[in-house]
Amino acid sequence: MQFIDEARISVKAGDGGNGCISFRHEKYIPKGGPDGGNGARGGSVMVQADRQLNTLLDFKYKRSYRAERGENGRGKDQGGKSGQDEVVKVPCGTVIRNAANGRVIVDLIHDGDEYIIAQGGKGGRGNGEFATPTNQTPRFAEPGTPGEERELILELKLLADVGLVGFPNAGKSTLISVVSPAKPKIADYPFTTLTPNLGLVRYAEGKSFVIADIPGLIEGAHAGKGLGLQFLRHIERTRVLVFLIDIVSEDLKKDYQILLHELSSYNPAILKKKKIVVLTKCDIAEEGEKKKFAKMKFGRGVVTVPISAVTGEGVRDLLDEMWKVLSGNGRKQ
CATH class of the missing domain: 2.70.210.12 (GTP1/OBG domain)
Incomplete structure (x- = not known):
């Protein structure tokens, strides 16, 4: 549809x-x-x-x-x-x-x-x-x-508990297809996702939450570049923002700051939401690099979780962190 x-x-x-x-x-x-x-x-x-x-x-x-x-x-x-x-x-x-x-x-x-x-x-x-x-x-x-x-x-404006935010091809659609029954289009080129996707994550017996895959942002999205502001409204109602950043990026923190800037330029109130940083595609990184990346600081109380949606590595840890934040037991930010 x-x-x-x-x-x-x-x-x-x-x-x-x-x-x-x-x-x-x-x-x-x-x-x-x-x-x-x-x-x-x-x-x-x-x-x-x-x-x-x-x-x-x-x-x-x-x-x-x-x-x-x-x-x-x-x-x-x-x-x-x-x-x-x-x-x-x-x-x-x-x-x-x-x-x-x-x-x-x-x-x-x-x-x-x-x-x-x-x-x-x-x-x-x-x-x-x-x-x-x-x-x-x-x-x-x-x-x-x-x-x-x-x-x-x-x-x-979609009603979701968790919003996935990231650049095109950061692995958002792959992640939502692994943790929920949602089956978005997945391909190895930017802007594969052209519309938001919702998925229901069944975390445990009697515990579930809704996750939203938002089409990728690029620098200048708030000014209309790429898909621009077309879908940013859908993260205004989410309770938690999960930033997906490709682990092979030349500057992980710069990518994170660009995403924060695009969101704050659209609506500064969005940045008051709880945040989790996910470093994707960790299956292609060395073991020593993964430990180094996991210790990276992206802000006060912001948890960093390296994952591979392909192998499943770190995915359960990520769901645990999401549930902690949603249930009010996450770190203060």
Whole structure:
């Protein structure tokens, strides 16, 4: 399935029904009073989070959503029927913005969260509502009010506990395929991963967490280079950042600083998250080098774990560190 994490839609709530102008016409009652009924309210447009959805793909094909109009009032004091609400289902983790000014209207995180995004119009009053001692036969009624209309931008931010961050071809997809049932595309060239991948890691009996493989960053990503900012939003909700750095890099610490800079340039608050540094492809390093790399310091409390996703070396140690941090038992940073 194609992964779509941003969409633009228009919504229109139903207009309220008009009030009715009517008078009683019955045998032996030549001058019946007003009996125009009230118009009904228009349907509202609601957005609802649904855990069964994981992409905004549906909004690529349908971009306009309208709720039902309220019925007009009728004679004999009969009110109209209210318009039916329109429910727009979105994946959990969807942020909805006003397209006119970019402001966030609502952030739907949990399954079943809902919000009225466009309010239906009010029904107008019939002429029966306007009868007074001095005007017993009002020949006017109230029109219904229009329903709200909006242009919206939907942004999906994946909900994951751990986010994998690194340069293209650092081994992120290989790692997530080893520790979870996720099967992303893996190849020996940069930008193999073009969309985020989620995997469920079953750490132990009754203990599991979700890991997200984010497409690779390059220097200048915050300014739009490579895949740019397209997928950085997906790590904003993660609790732990795992930086994957190729062990054969000429300068491991420089690579780490570049990744930190790209994240802080996008959103400085991201750097407040707990961090783990993973040195990948350690199967091609000498034993002495592995021990030296494992002792490298990347910051206060930041654990360094050399691994090989191919041979499985160090993978269990990495999962242990992830679980420690997620459960609140990791080192202070």
